[in-house]
Amino acid sequence: MTRITFELDGKQVEAGAGETIWQVAKRHEREIPHLCYSPAPDYRPDGNCRACMVEIEGERVLAASCTRTPSVGMKVKTASARAVAAQKMVMELLVADQPARATSHDPDSKFWRWAEKVEVTESRFPAAERWAGDTSHPAMSVNLDACIQCGLCVRACREVQVNDVIIRWASPPASPAANACRPARPAP
Numbered sequence: 370m371t372r373i374t375f376e377l378d379g380k381q382v383e384a385g386a387g388e389t390i391w392q393v394a395k396r397h398e399r400e401i402p403h404l405c406y407s408p409a410p411d412y413r414p415d416g417n418c419r420a421c422m423v424e425i426e427g428e429r430v431l432a433a434s435c436t437r438t439p440s441v442g443m444k445v446k447t448a449s450a451r452a453v454a455a456q457k458m459v460m461e462l463l464v465a466d467q468p469a470r471a472t473s474h475d476p477d478s479k480f481w482r483w484a485e486k487v488e489v490t491e492s493r494f495p496a497a498e499r500w501a502g503d504t505s506h507p508a509m510s511v512n513l514d515a516c517i518q519c520g521l522c523v524r525a526c527r528e529v530q531v532n533d534v535i536i537r538w539a540s541p542p543a544s545p546a547a548n549a550c551r552p553a554r555p556a557p
């Protein structure tokens with residue numbers, strides 16, 4: 370297997386073919402925030418929450434470490450001031466739209482544990498319109514007021530479990546939740 374060497378937080382490290390910056394960092398015991406990504410087997414990174422942003426020397430914009438693969442000689446900083454500021458900002462924007470932790474559905478969720486780790490459990494920003502929970506399906510319900518639209522549940526259901534019983538609305542009903550995950554409708 371082809372391996373390449375790059376710099377991660379000032380240290381020379383190796384990456385295997387297809388290995389992402391996030392995965393290499395994890396092997397080297399560096400924790401990068403992640404919400405839409407799961408390191409569990411068979412989960413495909415999607416790169417949509419931007420909680421895992423890192424700085425790459427010479428690049429104008431930060432990169433999502435869960436999807437970006439390193440190249441030879443790349444210099445990556447996972448905890449530079451710029452990277453940490455971006456990680457915190459993403460969390461603060463997401464926290465703004467959540468029910469407060471104390472009254473949330475699960476104060477010990479992955480979301481709130483990461484919020485605590487990056488030290489952003491409150492937000493300066495106004496909350497967006499909250500969506501009501503969807504309890505219309507007989508077998509499952511979703512707390513849309515806590516959903517960050519990361520799509521992880523849809524990938525889990527469709528690509529890992531291969532059940533395909535959760536969908537993402539990409540069409541009407543037109544509402545702020547139009548792109549949220551929902552149980553697929555049962556057959557009439």
Ligand code: SF4
Nearest residue numbers: 516517518519520522
């Ligand atoms: S319900 Fe699905 S899309 Fe919403 S936050 Fe949870 S895993 Fe992500």
Ligand code: FES
Nearest residue numbers: 416418419421435
């Ligand atoms: S964890 Fe990388 S973009 Fe969401």
